[in-house]
Amino acid sequence: MALYKEQSLKLYNSISGEKEIFKPINEGHIGMYVCGPTVYSNVHLGNCRTFISFDLIFRYLKHLGYKVRYVRNITDAGHLENDADSGEDRIAKKARLEQIEPMEVVQRYTVDFHNTLQKFNNLPPSIEPTATGHIVEQIETIKTILEKGFAYEVNGSVYFDVFKFNKDHNYGKLSGRTIEDMIANTRELAAQSDKKNPQDFALWKKAEPQHIMRWPSPWSDGFPGWHLECTVMSTKYLGEQFDIHGGGMDLKFPHHECEIAQGEASTGKNPVNYWLHANMLTLNGQKMAKSTGNNILPNEIFTGENDNLSKGFSPSVARFFMLQANYRSILDFSNTALLASEKGFNRLMDAYRNTAALPVSSTSTFSVSEWKQRCYDAMNDDFNSPILIATLFEAVKFIVGVKEGNEQITLEDKELLQTTLNDFIFDVLGLLDTTVTNQDNSDKLSGTVELLIKLRAEARNNKDFATSDQIRDQLMAVGIQLKDGKEGTVFTLEG
Ligand SMILES: [Zn+2]
DSSP states (O other): OOGGGTOOOEEEETTTTEEEEOOOSSTTEEEEEEOOOBOSSOOOHHHHHHHHHHHHHHHHHHHTTOEEEEEEOBBOSOOEEETTTEEEEHHHHHHHHHTSOHHHHHHHHHHHHHHHHHHTTOOOOSBOOBSGGGHHHHHHHHHHHHHTTSEEEETTEEEEOHHHHHHHSOTTTTTTOOHHHHHHHOOOOGGGSSOSSTTOEEEEEEOOTTOOSOBOOSSOSEEEOHHHHHHHHHHHHHOSSEEEEEEEGGGIIIIIHHHHHHHHHHHSSOOEEEEEEEOOEEETTEEOBGGGTBOOOHHHHHHOOSTTOSSOOOHHHHHHHHHTSOTTSOEEEOHHHHHHHHHHHHHHHHHHHHHTTOOOOSSOSSOHHHHHHHHHHHHHBTSOHHHHHHHHHHHHHHHHHHHTTSSOOOHHHHHHHHHHHHIIIIIISOOOOOSSOHHHHHHHHHHHHHHHHHHHHHHHHTTOHHHHHHHHHHHHHTTEEEEEETTEEEEEEOO
């Protein structure tokens, strides 16, 4: 029987502001869409936290036995510098500054994004569609929204009519804003724009003569509005209504609000059942910003080459650190916090490795099955990874107790403990056992080869050439070449 039938998962739905019992549209199947990056610069650490949060969610849903289709887009066109439909296209601007093709910018930062997330051991999504790969579908959706009367064309651009939509629908239901608030908070002068109202947003923008990323459409040579791609690609791959839509908290308004409006305007249906938003990351208690130097790039954590860090940390330690906070809480990144996480991570891995060798008894002094359910309870409560980690540390304490002879465990419980730890540490939290680092490995390797070199020298001194040749040939067979010289024998690794 699939695990999801035994576990009752609750998740915090941003649109209701409550934890709700999760029920997918089709039993056993989940459609999940997460807004991906705009690939015009190296992925920043705050974004990594968002994608690690949704990786945790993806992993747990899969662990529960659901068949999950996880769609995460790549924005490679249409995202302007200013969210209110003005400014230069972010990718085109970078291309202009670096004097390269826009698609070179896209390629470079898509590769960086994938490499970085892979280091954090994120699973790839099931489908990763791009905005430029779905221009035709976006034009079709704009036509539908125009036909339904929720958009209008002005001078080759098409805008979504927020006021008209709001008459029969609720624009602002996700972010909790009202049209009146939006009017009060807007500083844009209507005269500067073709829009009927500053709250309207672009579905299609006519390209200025210098704008190179342009496509033909019934209205003009231009490009789609940023919000549209997510509506179009989520509908295409997950249907007009799907289960989970996620993204960073900063996307709630206007991006996700606009997605709801576009979906309802084009299909008449509410597109998403559960909205999940991951919170931001601060550094030393302050917002990260390149301009103030209060900023860390993911790679700098691994190398330690940043003034905010005393040393480098493995990607798994950084991931573990992030998972020690709930995805909906603000998390503050600091060197002190990372050092503490590294200690905790090492204790957890040590305990896991020690489990196999634990002595067994006829009774257990700890209920492993109840503990296992507490691990599920933590994750069933809106993917509460900090509580899960605290629960895993109950087992760590117990393992140390058994090792020291103060606690007892039966063989059956030991096996259950091992599989449960394995499930939660590696499958659900997605950690990798990196306490044995490459440096440790190369130290061990050179120590071992030095020993064999010494044994070979002894064999040759004893004129036991059969043994000395055997050592040399067998090392050669595994790619280690010995070279005899005046200074003694040295070794090199092949390939
Ligand atoms: Zn999006």
